[in-house]
Amino acid sequence: MSNLILVTGASGKIGQEVVKQLATQGAQVRAFVHSPQNAAAIQGLDVEITLGDLGQPETIKAALIGAEKLFLLSPLDPRLAEWEPNIIRAAQQAGVRHLVYLSGTNAQVDSPLLFNRLHGQSEVQLKNSGLAYTILRPDALMQNMLAHAPTIVAQSACYAPFPEGKMSLVDCRDVAAVAVASLTARGHEGMEYDITGPEALSMIQVAEKLSAGLGKSVRCVELKLDQYRTGLKAARMPAWLIDYLVGVAQYSATLKDNVITTVVAKVAHKLPITFDQFVRDHASAFMGAAV
Known part of the structure; x- marks a missing residue:
């Protein structure tokens, strides 16, 4: 398997920063975007761009071919209740060696807040998947x-x-820096990072x-x-x-x-x-x- 890193949500605030920082380090990156218009945000970078839809499992499976690592970022959408379990299963089937998951602050399966609850559910599934994982929980951007x-x-x-x-506002560039360190350096498997400014x-x-x-x-x-x-x-x-x-x-x-954490300093x-x-x-x- 190559050293290829698949990045989903690659055109968003955090995703495009992850792609840029990985590309700057010379990493082999495949950027997963929803449309050619979204791809414009990362045009000009030395990365492979692939079009797909998180709601279409076959496009995820195709994007994962040859990928060693996965940065999983989903947009805020109620459908991530279906998307993320499908993606985690696809990563298992593809033999992904390390999945870095962008969750959210206060992710809990019993949260009254929709996305805190859905992120909490995805965290539980990821922990039970057998995949090596790192969980990132950024505060408000x-x-x-x-x-x-x-x-x-x-x-x-x-x-x-x-x-x-x-x-505890945090810059998306710092969230991306923690993600990139988690993807490229040793010792982040099994870690959960609460990221603040x-x-x-x-x-x-x-x-x-x-x-x-x-x-x-x-x-x-x-x-x-x-x-x-x-x-x-x-x-x-x-x-x-x-x-x-x-x-x-x-x-x-x-x-x-x-809570103010020192994750950015210690990890990035x-x-x-x-x-x-x-x-x-x-x-x-x-x-x-x-x-």
């Missing part, structure tokens, strides 16, 4: 804050429910850091939960995603002592990116250029 760019540009404001609730921040503190980094005042406006739900509906989000995001907001409001051997650095790196988006 800094890149998700880019969704606030339009109102920051137009109104110098970001809107959020429960703005005092804190998140270097500090826990509320949306009020996020606004303060945006103000400092952008040189303009950015205020955080609190939304009532029904206002938040109405805004998500106006954005034409599906009902299941609205329910999940509202549930996450309610859960975040209950957090008192956010780098200092984690701070939110201040993230703002500097994405200042053009927050100031009005295209995200």
Whole structure:
């Protein structure tokens, strides 16, 4: 078997960073994407691109031919309840030697939150599969804050429910660095990594850091939960995603002592990116250029 690494979800925030970092290291990479449009995000890299659909097992089986390792990342979609068990079984059948699974923070089989529950179920299946595995559980991504760019540009404001609730925001580049280390270095089999940034921040503190980094005042406006739900509906989000995001907001409001881990430093051997650095790196988006 070759040293080929298959990366699913290769065009997403984390997936494309994993592909880029692996390619930079000279790894043999096969990037699994849903469409030619999605492939545009990783065009120009020295990687093999294969089109497929997580809901079509035959495309997964074909993509796994010759793969020694698998980075399993699924988009947030209720169908991952079917997708991920199928992919894990396909990896078993293909003789994959190591599967690195992108789960999520607080993944538990009995969680009231949809994707926390589905990720928890996939973790259990993976642990019982006989495959060598590594599980990654990143906290909320800094890149998700880019969704606030339009109102920051137009109104110098970001809107959020429960703005005092804190998140241990982590940059997707750091999540990818941990994934790449897990895929390419020895000693990560059987490990479970909770990945956070270097500090826990509320949306009020996020606004303060945006103000400092952008040189303009950015205020955080609190939304009532029904206002938040109405805004998500106006954005034409599906009902299941609205329910999940509202549930996450309610859960975040209950957090008192956010755990900060040293996984990025210990596994990826780098200092984690701070939110201040993230703002500097994405200042053009927050100031009005295209995200």
